[in-house]
Amino acid sequence: MKTPLLERYRALIDLPAHTRTISLHEGDTPLIPMPRLAQQLGGGFELYVKYEGLNPTGSFKDRGMTAAVGEAAGRGVQAVICASTGNTAASAAAYAARAGMRAFVLIPQGKVAAGKLAGAVAYGARVLQIEGSFDDALSLVVEASQRTPVALVNSLNPHRLQGQKTAAFEIIEELGRAPDWLCLPVGNAGNITSYWMGFQQYHALHGSGLPALLGVQAAGAAPLVLARAVEQPETVATAIRIGKPARGEQALAAAQESGGSIVAASDEAILAMQRQLAAEGIWVEPASAAGLAGLAAEVAARRLDLGGKTVVAVCTGHGLKDAEIVASQFTAPRPVAAKLADLVRELETE
Numbered sequence: 001m002k003t004p005l006l007e008r009y010r011a012l013i014d015l016p017a018h019t020r021t022i023s024l025h026e027g028d029t030p031l032i033p034m035p036r037l038a039q040q041l042g043g044g045f046e047l048y049v050k051y052e053g054l055n056p057t058g059s060f061k062d063r064g065m066t067a068a069v070g071e072a073a074g075r076g077v078q079a080v081i082c083a084s085t086g087n088t089a090a091s092a093a094a095y096a097a098r099a100g101m102r103a104f105v106l107i108p109q110g111k112v113a114a115g116k117l118a119g120a121v122a123y124g125a126r127v128l129q130i131e132g133s134f135d136d137a138l139s140l141v142v143e144a145s146q147r148t149p150v151a152l153v154n155s156l157n158p159h160r161l162q163g164q165k166t167a168a169f170e171i172i173e174e175l176g177r178a179p180d181w182l183c184l185p186v187g188n189a190g191n192i193t194s195y196w197m198g199f200q201q202y203h204a205l206h207g208s209g210l211p212a213l214l215g216v217q218a219a220g221a222a223p224l225v226l227a228r229a230v231e232q233p234e235t236v237a238t239a240i241r242i243g244k245p246a247r248g249e250q251a252l253a254a255a256q257e258s259g260g261s262i263v264a265a266s267d268e269a270i271l272a273m274q275r276q277l278a279a280e281g282i283w284v285e286p287a288s289a290a291g292l293a294g295l296a297a298e299v300a301a302r303r304l305d306l307g308g309k310t311v312v313a314v315c316t317g318h319g320l321k322d323a324e325i326v327a328s329q330f331t332a333p334r335p336v337a338a339k340l341a342d343l344v345r346e347l348e349t350e
């Protein structure tokens with residue numbers, strides 16, 4: 001049997017001693033070489049996708065949730081609460097279920113992909129739709145967790161970051177050193193903050209090098225690029241549809257210290273990159289394509305020269321999480337008579 005993530009990296013992770021192991025065998029996700037996509041982006045560099053969609057509930061959120069729920073369970077808390085654009089909800093619900101705890105999930109009204117909501121419901125969470133934005137829902141859960149004995153498991157919870165930084169360790173161990181660039185989507189900015197913590201920690205111990213970080217927001221939800229909160233964030237990439245990132249300052253500091261930056265990608269560019277990834281066998285939800293969409297735009301505008309470099313793109317969530325987005329882009333399959341001749345004719349046409 002595999003060792004649970006937090007036990008594998010126990011020596012590198014700072015969690016209270018009372019933390020229990022609540023694991024679904026998260027982490028240990030593949031680092032997949034993408035030679036064809038690298039070529040399409042100009043070539044001359046090595047590109048890998050860290051496919052976080054292969055975590056137990058289909059997104060990287062599981063790395064942090066094993067820590068946050070394990071810590072809460074260890075101090076005898078009976079319930080967890082979070083605000084979510086979808087993936088945090090599914091993950092919190094699954095780990096709470098695993099721990100025998102209740103989960104309360106607040107989602108912004110009408111703005112969550114059905115595949116994600118279904119997850120939270122399937123794992124038995126109590127889902128509440130707030131008549132407001134994600135940012136409203138987050139403010140509410142923070143206050144509620146201060147007044148009632150439920151544990152907050154949004155990435156404001158520092159234990160989440162301890163779990164999430166393990167992805168940086170896995171990348172270094174697989175490549176033998178840190179990549180030159182790491183690109184990833186940025187929403188509430190917990191993940192980019194975690195990666196930077198992880199890379200710095202490993203480098204201090206083993207001299208593994210530090211990547212430059214390219215954080216990518218959706219153009220319609222780009223508070224860190226605009227340097228102001230966005231009141232009504234709008235993007236197809238629902239997982240990063242966030243107007244006031246909880247860890248925005250840390251994200252900006254991480255990008256700057258690393259020699260990277262935070263940029264924005266249009267919805268068109270995000271969906272185009274989602275198709276390009278799928279064309280090489282990797283189906284991700286739209287937000288997960290944002291990192292690479294931003295990278296591609298930087299390279300095309302010659303702001304970034306990747307010659308001879310190693311690049312890792314973090315693809316944060318699985319395509320199945322938001323199947324509607326693909327379903328809405330294709331026309332219904334054409335009916336074909338159940339006859340061999342008709343089928344063969346179809347196979348011979350373009």
Ligand SMILES: *Cc1c(COP(=O)(O)O)cnc(C)c1O
Pocket residue numbers: 059060061087088155185186187188189190191192239240285287288316317318
């Ligand atoms: C949560 C999430 C993000 C954004 O991560 P942050 O830590 O909020 O910046 C990106 N992609 C997916 C699929 C997510 O679930």
